[in-house]
Amino acid sequence: MSRDVVVVGSANVDLVVEVPRRPGGGETLLGGDLQRLPGGKGANQAAAAARCGADAGIVACVGHDADGAFLRDRLSAAGVDTSTMIGVDGATGTAIIFLTPDGENSIVVSPGANAALDIERAEQHAAAWTGSRVLVLSLEIPAATAFRVAARAAACGTRVVLNAAPATRIAPETLRLCDPLIVNEHEARAALGDDTTDAAGLAVEDYERLAGRLREAGACSVVITLGPAGAVVAGGGAETPTRVAAHRVPVIDTTGAGDAFVGAVACELARGVDLVEAVRFATAVSAVSVQRVGAQASYADRAEVEAFIAARAETPGATATPR
Template structure:
């Protein structure tokens, strides 16, 4: 069984479902509201655990009701929370509007996630013993960089999701093994709108890149190899929130199990396709038997 550590955010997602997202200054009536545990870090941890990995979460929640629920949700999915700190003040929140086509817009308020600004000494051993470390950008860059450096020092594969998109310091990219942006994040990082061109440019900074393309699948690029495009299953999306995190969590599991790249990407795409057919982020993430059944069909 592959061993994965996630250093990242935990948020409570406050989700409003509408026919059409409001424009600036506009008020619309929603059809439903839900509170769903999320955050890119917690989402990836839950996705990886449900896909069959042993997972530990490094991060922070507040000492509020949201924090208690976030911790319980991670533990219910089999994620080890020994390295999930509880801080004074509110937990992180994400305010999400989901339209009738399953598209979303999101405002993240960091809360306790802002305190995750470094790797604590007790976290280093957790990272050192893992097969892979998953990182995102909803916690301060100082912690993301420290985590990547710790992983590199111990020969642990580092998988970075550069979201929310922002300029990345060269030293972080130098400590990253696999970069997994979506096509918009790839464009923001390179200034190139064509995913193949963006991936080629990113290979000057990291050895491997997977650009996720939504319903079109994913593009894999590695130094010295021809780019590989892998389609995604065709499904009707209900809510795409968390689909990218589901993909990354499942991909980390598949790569940790030494599956060939094409198979790993297809397996991860199957997990993401299952997730978009359900409402919510962490609540929508499939378990391993569902992924295996979907992949085999």
């Protein structure tokens, strides 16, 4: 069965604790109540795509444990087909998240079962991702798997969206498959092998040039998300790098907002929307998500996002596209 969007990626249980600030070395802090929420970049992206109206599925590995069952249930509830999730020996992936009052977070991921998503296991469900309109990949699974899947899917005519996170250098042969490559400011520089230590100090114009460099290196199209500066889009109908502004909203929790953005872009591309307009819609999806706690738990359905867009049509703001 051909689907709009298939994600080959990670699935984690998020253990979230609200803290007054990030702890220093050797320091113990008292935090709020522990929350157990569904997460993982791949699962988040699939859930966001489904919430936006896409017929979405996911290929991911989870353990034969309560956490794996929890993730299957939560994804099914979001409208994602979980029939291609793979049970493996070992623990389901886990992310430990410290959430500060400004809505920012610090995250430590224990990959667990996600590390078992090798090429052989991904190939078990090749019919799902080679037959989809849009394939979404990120790098919380083995990079060799992601890059192999991208190459085979592209050869079958599937549009490949690569969210190159965590940051890593991307070989030209993989860049050429990306339509788009979605990265934040640090990941954008890492994709080209640049030093990322001073990335936060660069201006929007620098990222417009960087988007151009990524296209010159082979990427079919590029989206760089820039926090308060919005996003830069190159290719996909935007041959000159185009800035898309974000929305001014109160931020409660940024966890998973970038994944909401990626899933929403994939949904819109599968519907035939051009890349700039897909990014505009995705910016609204992520703006809604940061006003709530959690990743998948914060994702709105399409009707709510469209109501948000309509309500702000006469007074657009510009801040905080998630990284």
